Amino acid sequence: MSQERFDELRRRLAEVSDLGKTMALLSWDQQVMMPPKGAELRAEQLATVGRIAHERFTAPEVGRLLEELSGWAERHDYDSLEASLVRVVSQDWDKARRVPSELRAALTREGALSHQVWVDARSRSDYTAFLPALRKNLDLVKRYVECFDVGEEPYDILLDDYERGMKTTEVRVIFDYLKAHQAPLVQEVAARNGADRSGPRTFPLELQRRFELEVVRRFGFDDACWRLDPTVHPFASGTGVGDIRITTRYAEHNLESLFATMHEFGHGLYEHQVDPALERTPLARGTSLGMHESQSRMWENLVGRSRPFWHHFFPRLQETFPDALAGYDADRWYREVNAVEPSLIRVDSDEATYNLHIILRFELEQELLAGAVSLEQLPDEWNRRMWEYLRVEVPDDAHGVLQDVHWAGGAIGYFPTYALGNLISAQIWDRLRADIPTLDDEIAAGEFESLRDWLRTHMHRFGRKVSPPELLERVAGTPTIDPAPYVRYLRGKLSGIYGIAPEAS
């Protein structure tokens, strides 16, 4: 009998999952393929599919099924589909049912409409044009927060959507550690010469694409399952483990696109390696955005900015761009791609300054939510803090408050997961190196199979079966996000490039 009820639950969740993947496609298409004049109707399409998904998921019958099945599910193994599905979906349901479907639809609709407004406003660096859309999104987010019992920290509600169970105070403690230990690193290297960058140069876009594909195909990108496309703001998406889509953004004068591609590959691989048995359930994706970001940052930085990686790939890179890289060798290039230089754009920033960009956003988001900073003040406040934290002057809003896609989509509370991902990536990497002693040699040989398999076995396959702390425990041996390994990794790397002390005094 319970088995039948469980099958009924699965059937209903499969439908919700199909609708969720359909929304992912509607949104990927909007950002990658859709002619601009499709935007208004696309917002309605997204809102309708989103509303129906939300209605079907929060239906009382789903709640009844979950309640009926809870005892039965607990008698199964913790990792079984039965136990995991009922356990995780019960939490999802409790949260989702508090949100009216109409509000959920409005959030989706405004997010989709604002995306197009943002693309346009950013291209003209016109914050005023974006402000009304941003206000609508912020108002909806506030209404969303009010659906819950708000305690001391309304931000907790939002953060939990992206990083299940994480509290604002925990993030604050971690970020305070980074302010105390990572920010000084930036100052230490500021006075020293690291990179020896050549003057303006050109990397033809078609060759960039070819080289990127060469790299990610070595990583595990397979044309039967993956796509790579250009877009305004790189992201990863897809409609199943057999359909993974990553995007990047090309510029002629640098290779940021390569790092964006490796970054999004990391996200894509996490989704691609989820146990296929979880497909058409809400468990078939990464367990949190922080965990996701640990994967993207790992492939982008711990792999893609490492000496062994460039030992293998630099000769091919130089062959591909002989003019731009004349006079370079692997070492000079390694130093350049690891140069520390406070800069304007988060996604292009180096590993040492990146988290500071996040801390700025984390603070501003809380103040916006509390009304301590108004939307009118936001650009000035942004620029002021960029100077305070990074000592850079923001020339215009396109390079300031308009640079990121998230707020246009109503995604507030998302940014901290980027910094958390950096920290987690170093925790995992320590464990990985212990488990695969030959890792550096393999990377230096352009081999990534054991890395990929390790990640699948220890991490990816579980999907959302386990919570972020549970996964961290499995993959790194502790349930707690610890910033120390990341700062240690950073200092170690920068000591080799800038000659600063390899350990903090």
Added chain:
Amino acid sequence: MSQERFDELRRRLAEVSDLGKTMALLSWDQQVMMPPKGAELRAEQLATVGRIAHERFTAPEVGRLLEELSGWAERHDYDSLEASLVRVVSQDWDKARRVPSELRAALTREGALSHQVWVDARSRSDYTAFLPALRKNLDLVKRYVECFDVGEEPYDILLDDYERGMKTTEVRVIFDYLKAHQAPLVQEVAARNGADRSGPRTFPLELQRRFELEVVRRFGFDDACWRLDPTVHPFASGTGVGDIRITTRYAEHNLESLFATMHEFGHGLYEHQVDPALERTPLARGTSLGMHESQSRMWENLVGRSRPFWHHFFPRLQETFPDALAGYDADRWYREVNAVEPSLIRVDSDEATYNLHIILRFELEQELLAGAVSLEQLPDEWNRRMWEYLRVEVPDDAHGVLQDVHWAGGAIGYFPTYALGNLISAQIWDRLRADIPTLDDEIAAGEFESLRDWLRTHMHRFGRKVSPPELLERVAGTPTIDPAPYVRYLRGKLSGIYGIAPEAS
């Protein structure tokens, strides 16, 4: 009160329309963008969205709203949104509610799965690999037909899905006329020299794409609203009047892609020029496939294979492909693109033989449905008739029974609309030339604005407000599809090229 009920109807239909456009995107994406391993899950996504759309549309409350509103709606102008929506949707609802949502979902799912099987089987010319998928589709189509009161002609049920109100017997009469009057034309020209085709030559794909875009941009393709992409089987799609997507198929050794692009432009323009006030209703698309095909064939043939068109575009074509077209002038090229030559592939066939390809399919479909031809016999039967009707020998199934996408998607009853479209295009063209006496001169000058405007005003803007015969009456002055103008047009053109008699003896 009725206004409120009407608003409620519109709200419900808007949702169904959003889901329909979402399915269009899922399907476009499957055919144009999706990595192949996404196919299985995509079929589920399509089935889920399709089932929900069908459930919501056939809900008893929609039937009640339509019934309640029928008197109120009739008191409005025939062309008003109120009257049209209630009138047309009542017919749709009566038909749709007879089909169980599960069957509708199964048709969608099998169609999507079979598409991928077909792509693969066609590429290997392996009918046996395709047969099980085709059988599933045919069985489902038979179950679909059984949902209705089947009279003498079960094929009527299917035909009506694509060409509202059209009967199999009417098609048979029209096709008999074509057999009697169009087939002899092919024989008359068979013995004469028309085209003077040069030997093997190459048209680089990137240049083809550039030239095509140049042409359709003159027609009215605008990047803010349109896309053009390559695919296996050209089609037109989109998600709204502001998002029109056409596809084509390139071959290096010919310019069939150009004609496919002009063809799909015709479909796209019809959708693009529907009155935007009809968006998010079931009226916001072409009224039938025959009417649609009249538009695609008009741009492909009546415009794109005309003397005035090549007068304008031939110099640019020759500039683009100087090697391939060395020794050509506009007249020689015009003769070549109008050459009559019985051939294997329907979509690449000339205007004179095209309808014969359709008649073959029309007959086979009825026999499949009746069980008079089995699926095992189908390839042989196909090949036998190709010889009988067109005197061509089919070398393999990829060039025979596997060439078309339709049966893989369960679309049986669709093909006749292609031939009907050819006939309608000539009826409309006669009227157009009378209304715009300068049409030839405008085309020869590369100007298409008044043609486009005429089509919008007389035809496109109505969407599904009017039935196919009503629309034909408005646009061509008669509700009846008449094959005579098409045969007359063809004979006229071929007399200029092959020197046959300009009128039938």
